[in-house]
Amino acid sequence: MLWRTVLLTPFKLVTVFLHETSHALACKLTCGQVEGMEVHADEGGVTRTRGGIYWLILPAGYLGSSFWGMVFVLASTNLIATRIAAGCFIVALLIVLFVAKNWTLRGLCIGFIIFLAIIWVLQETTKVRILRYVVLFIGVMNSLFSVYDIYDDLISRRVHSSDAEKFAEIFPCPCSGVAWGVIWGLISFVFLCGSIYLGLVILS
Numbered sequence: 001m002l003w004r005t006v007l008l009t010p011f012k013l014v015t016v017f018l019h020e021t022s023h024a025l026a027c028k029l030t031c032g033q034v035e036g037m038e039v040h041a042d043e044g045g046v047t048r049t050r051g052g053i054y055w056l057i058l059p060a061g062y063l064g065s066s067f068w069g070m071v072f073v074l075a076s077t078n079l080i081a082t083r084i085a086a087g088c089f090i091v092a093l094l095i096v097l098f099v100a101k102n103w104t105l106r107g108l109c110i111g112f113i114i115f116l117a118i119i120w121v122l123q124e125t126t127k128v129r130i131l132r133y134v135v136l137f138i139g140v141m142n143s144l145f146s147v148y149d150i151y152d153d154l155i156s157r158r159v160h161s162s163d164a165e166k167f168a169e170i171f172p173c174p175c176s177g178v179a180w181g182v183i184w185g186l187i188s189f190v191f192l193c194g195s196i197y198l199g200l201v202i203l204s
Contacts, residue, residue, distance in 0.1 A: 022064020
């Protein structure tokens with residue numbers, strides 16, 4: 001019911017943020033250079049890179065955001081892990097704030113830094129102990145939206161500038177862009193199911 005309302009828009013943009021951050025991280029890990037990142041209000045984004053291993057950078061966006069969703073879900077099962085995840089997320093937001101190339105991304109970073117800081121202060125000083133639930137929500141939202149975004153961008157409507165289409169240009173055989181989208185979607189769904197199962201095992 002709330003999927004297309006403004007209430008969930010910031011959390012969808014966080015998923016885009018983690019998507020673009022995963023591209024940037026893959027670029028840096030493969031000795032490339034990140035020239036800038038953008039997140040747009042229409043739930044799109046772009047990361048400009050130079051160098052690095054391109055065939056690793058391309059799938060890192062969708063698969064990376066699914067992976068981070070799994071990490072957040074699992075972190076929410078333990079308060080110490082929740083604090084570590086929230087702290088790392090704040091640090092990531094601070095780092096990206098300095099390479100952001102548009103005000104939507106800058107505003108998103110500043111807004112979530114303030115939001116998480118307030119939740120953390122309430123967690124430590126009051127009886128409003130909701131930090132782990134916020135981390136859980138971000139994780140679930142990220143996992144769900146990542147799977148939905150793969151379906152929307154790569155499978156149901158073929159966007160020729162998408163990561164999967166570019167990946168298919170590098171590896172045209174045996175898969176087209178749509179086929180790579182299906183493969184990435186299945187991997188993301190496995191991340192989602194795995195995080196749910198492991199989370200329930202940990203909690204039990």
